Amino acid sequence: MLAEIVVPLKRPRTEAMQAEPGYLETVERIWSLITYAGVRQADPLLIRAAVSFGAGRLSVIRKVVLPSALPMIVAGLRLAAGTALLLLVAAEMIAVESGVGFLVLHAGNIMATTKLMVGIVVLSLLGVLSHWGLGRLERALIPWRAGT
Numbered sequence: 093m094l095a096e097i098v099v100p101l102k103r104p105r106t107e108a109m110q111a112e113p114g115y116l117e118t119v120e121r122i123w124s125l126i127t128y129a130g131v132r133q134a135d136p137l138l139i140r141a142a143v144s145f146g147a148g149r150l151s152v153i154r155k156v157v158l159p160s161a162l163p164m165i166v167a168g169l170r171l172a173a174g175t176a177l178l179l180l181v182a183a184e185m186i187a188v189e190s191g192v193g194f195l196v197l198h199a200g201n202i203m204a205t206t207k208l209m210v211g212i213v214v215l216s217l218l219g220v221l222s223h224w225g226l227g228r229l230e231r232a233l234i235p236w237r238a239g240t
Contacts, residue, residue: 118179123165123172130164131157163237166230173222181215192218 134157142152184193192211199207230237 116176119172119176122175123168126168126171127161127165130161130168133164134160159236162234163230166226166233170223170226170230173226174219177215177218177222 138156138160139152142156147155181191181193181196184191185197188194192214196208196211196215199205199211
């Protein structure tokens, strides 16, 4: 039974991506909008101070704007990763005959409770590992942020 779960995870996701071609663009839009908001919230006073001390355009971006926007960029990445997982599973449920989403839907239809629960546990583990990994990335990229 474990092979029915692990083998679809090792397959390329091209079949599911063709089933839902807009999900990558949706994820990209979420992340880019939140990144844009993070860049826009950079303190103009800090930018003017950096420029008045002789910082060039690239230096201002690297030393003022990017550190200011990093919390929003990582938050956008976390939201986009969760959305990507949801949309990928939904695409697998609707249009393909492999993957964890298909397994959960098919097992539910034929009342195979054990397979259904294994699929749900795998999806839960994917979500938890994604959240944990992105939290570690956030702590590595933004060490000055307390409480994360």
